[in-house]
Amino acid sequence: MTGPRTRVRAGLAGVAVVLALSGCAAIENVPQMPGPAITSWVPSPAEEPSPVATGNLSPDGFANAERMAVRIRNVGCDSLSTGSGFAIDSHTVVTNRHVVADSAILQVSTYDGRDIPVSGALTASLADLAVLRTTEDLPSQQQLSDVDPKVGDPVTVVGYPLGGELRVTTGAVIGATTDPLHESLGEVLVTDAQVEPGSSGSAVLDSEGRVVGVVYAKNAADQSYIVPVSTLRDLLSDDAAFSPVPACT
């Protein structure tokens, strides 16, 4: 430490000589004594961000799209079938008419295996749509989109293909057509999202997670047909559009 200090002092002495000889012409450049020492080196912490909404977070880590999906078991007089559905409020499930047709008992279960009792079922005559009412709260519900998806828009289908595990598949809208099954008035949409028997009634979601349609059929080219959300909205807003499901005989 003494070597550098000595050199510094010698240098300073030289500078002093130069300053003295130059008549202190550059007095403003003379080294100043250090000012007050800095004592706070760590900036004060910024205000910690706190979540203002839960968004799509859920208590168990499942996405809202999975939590609102339900599996429907249709126990008929002589047959058993399964389908899919989704919650639009705490006690209402939307599915297909053919999923609940000819039923003696309808049973709904959630993504985590809970059984939700069904108090009633209504079907629409103008589209392959049906509504189930439950006596207990559904885990979550999904918002309906205000507009139908356009050709090229990505879509996500959440349901129970083949009556098996909950599945999420993706695709895109590839066109619109008249209903090949003559179940719905107006046009239906065609997507390349893969569905299977049992996927009927699955929610079709847009990139924002809003419902833009309901799966109700597929064709031999593995394309799926969906009832657009505008049709669903129209029917839900019309109390006379739905009537009770006749029981099987």
Place this chain on the structure above:
Amino acid sequence: MLLAVTTALLIGSTAYLWRTSDAWESRADDYEAVSHDLGSDLSDTRAELKATTDELSAVQSQLSTAQARIIELANEKAQIGDDREAQRLLVDYQERISSAAGKVALALDQCVRGQNQLIGYLQNAELYDPKDLDAYAADVQDLCQAATDANSALQAELSR
């Protein structure tokens, strides 16, 4: 005189610069000590962050595994429910078949017994009033028709 003034200036300047140099050196030592402390804190914080990040990754992996298992269990429960309902439907079907078959058997037994009785009566027809024989034959016919109807109901159940 000039030499004395110059010497005095030089001495004063040298003394001032000496003190300034000492002050800055002391300040540099202080800041170096602070920087070591901050570096140590930063190192500790980075280590804690890495440990927390690793722990978070492990928790995320566990959550994914738990979610997959929940979906599996929900599916297993659903399949068991399907099997239960299918078994119940099968039991109901078998009960209907058994009931229909029992009715067929009972009706056939009554039909056969009636026909045997009628054959016995007809073998000694002269002992009975023809009107009574005709009435009994009609009753036997009704029993046999009931057997036929029961069999039709059984066949209908079998074809469902």
